[in-house]
Amino acid sequence: MITDPPATAEVAPPPQLRRQQLGWYLNDWANAAFSATVLTVFLGPYLTDIAKSAADAHGDVHPFGLAVRAGSFYPYTVSASVLLSVAVMLVAGTVADRTGRHRRLLGCFAYLGAAATLGMFFLRGSHYLFGGGLLMLANICYATSAALANSFLPGLAGPDERDAVSSKGWAFGYAGGGLLLVVNLALFEGHAALGLSSGTAVRLCLASAGAWWALFTLAPMLRLPRRPADGAAARRPGSAVAGSAAEPTAADGSADPVRAEHAGGTLRELLGTLRGMRRYPLTLLFLAAFLCYNDGIQTVVSQASIFGSEELHMSQSTLVTAILVVQVVAIAGALSLGRLARRYGAKRTVLGSLVGWVVTLALGYLMPARQPIWFFALACMIGLVLGGSQALSRSIFSHLIPAGREAEYFSLYKISDRGTSWMGPLVFGLAYQLTGSYRSAIISLLVFFVIGFLMLLRVPIRRAIEAVGNPVPERL
Template sequence: MDTAANPPEHPPADPASATPTASVTATASASASATATASATATDGAALRRMQFAWYINDWAYAAFSATVLTVFLGPYLTSIAKNAADASGDVHPLGLTIRAGSFFPYTVSFSVLVSVAVMLVAGTVADRTGRHKELMCGFAYVGALATMGMFFLGGDRYLLGGGLLVVANIAYAVSVALSYAYLPGLAGPDQRDAVSSKGWAYGYAGGGLLLIANLALFEGHDALGLSSGTAVRICLASAGLWWALFTIVPMLRLPSRAGVAPDRTAAAAGRPTAGSLRELARTLRGMREYPLTLLYLGAFLCYNDGIQTVVSQASLYGSEELGMDQTSLVAAVLLVQIVAIGGALLLGRIAGRYGAKRTVLGSLVAWVFTLALGYFMPAHQPIWFFALACMIGLVLGGSQALSRSLFSHLIPAGKEAEYFSFYKVSDRGTSWMGPLVFGLAYQITGSYRSAIISLLVFFVIGFAVLAKVPVRRAIEAVGNPVPERL
């Protein structure tokens, strides 16, 4: 406390009794206090910037898995391996089931997401009770990185090995990302969260794009290096795991263990953290019913983000199987998405600053509908149109997700950030099994990837309709948070 600005509650009865020496001492003490306060503030600001940077680098690290593995290389490669193992009818039989080889990848993604929902809920509540968000986040990151590096050993007809590694890596990825979201409320105030969230997404696209440039160079030059195309793809897959593991060192060293968890809650975790976390999960579920508008927003996000995730994960499969794009064109298109998305995330953040996050997200959903329509009518074997589609996806991809995340941060009751962000990520991952399932079923029934891609329109239409009905201002007031100037 600065005593010059805040005089003592009980000053000396006789002012004359204050000697010059005492006066000098008091002044020096006040000056030292003010200097210490200023120094502490500067140190806190520097520490916050270091934590923000570490959080951005975490996006940089795990985005390589999403871009290189899920979006570009694994879909077509695992599908080709499944086709190698297929019978005369073009079917494979994992665990005694009969499915088209072309549906194996989306079905596997769908299964992995279903399992990840349960794992995320338990991991999130354990993290809340123990205060070990960073340890769990980095631990799952390294499990996912190792599984991704193991994809180097795919080949021939080992589609079951590929499916198993994909399930492990995708579950670990989901849990690690969910735990990283819990840091956002502690890294930025209400007026800065759109910017910090958007910057995190931009870092992710930059990191994923940089690795894709290296992978594109490797794949294009595989003949000169004496590598087969399959070997080049396997190296690219493994490189994403290595990238993820290396850059996770930064958040592991710089982020605090606890992400927005009250200190007294960790003491209650002693003894049986998992059992206690399940009880905490049940209490949180019951408590969420007190905020139906927050749940309504989660329902809207649950729908439209499922469409977004499915477009991202199935785009390379659609491009290769339906549009006849070669691997070079696929990598170049996804690289274009990464580059455009950096500017798109920052651009939509600026638009949200002028028109509000909700209006901006609604506008982005309309753009997603036009993007799917373009993909449906797009002629095959025309890379220029495929690149145009990539640009459209990049413009709206990062901004719609970054703004959804920051908008949700206003709808969380104070002191419940970590718990609610766990549920937010569950809604992020929890329905993205439905999109791949619908996509796979549409192809199973029609044999056309065009029908599969247009079937995803339902997620954007329903998501738009539900989000439009959410009274965001009233929802923020209901949880007791200050209302931002623009919504």
């Protein structure tokens, strides 16, 4: 078990800060394997096939006595996992901010999620409920660990550096996820030569994401700084957060008895945080806009493989290659949009990316089946807007959080981030349930981008930053 390092100097020199930033980037590198390999590529079609093998004559499965179309089981499971993760993330964020154990909690959730992902190797036959349970556990842990990691951003970059640092984190994530996809593509394409069935190859790919996640999580566990509890130090480079903070103690040096009341105190503080958010209506308006348009983004990401396989009749190798194209192009997209934000401001850049998403969905709806070249072109369009819109949204939100509440607020933010949306998959699943067409399901997601665009347009970012008492960057 990795323990916290001993206390160091209050001020972290630039080399130490760069080391901490690299550890933070590598957390995205580690967990992006779950997002790319499991959520985006392999698990959707595989779990759908397992559900279909368990379906009745009408094509329905009956989890807990409910009639559900086999084709809707995967998006419904993603949606259910997010509803459960809401409570888990909020409590974990409150505990982290109260105790300063952000890194330790991050590690616990990351390794539990990695273990659940490794368990997908045993998913076969018609055991769709077993697969759904593993997906829910892994997705909850993924969301919670990522929310805790996001809370380190204000302490790792100043106001004018945050767009660039956040964009680099996303670039690392897409590079890590893409590298593992290359390996998995080679494994899947060569499964016959290796004497493996296609199902066994898919299960090995799923398990590899868990192993990758577990291995590279060691880097953030060793490099991320110790966070102070209860906002005891400012979240800025060069403050105590960039070095370390001791556990809070009472005046006589003994453990503070107030801190010992974790259970009741955490619940009270969580309720207080939720009530206190009403004091920051502009932060809430941005969060509502993000939750809306990012639900659309994440549903496209998590359901793209089903759309490609079931509606466009693409082969598994074509799907994996297309997602690999997304990963590679998204690296350039995240860094390019980060540079555009430096010139035009993060808000304008995100608004432009949402227009790009609307165009992309419209083209996806009109795309002909069995035409891989057009599917790859669509993948390039998604990659260009995917990383930048998410990275810049994260950096904008980091300015809108009152000091000392980063983990709690980023828990709310993470509810809809990177494959953990629930409204989008629910609408997608309902659209398919009612029409039997994945084209209707994909075009139904336009509403999230249009409403999110209009809501973000109304957010005065400078006023929102000033309202929470944070320094305002030069360009917004």
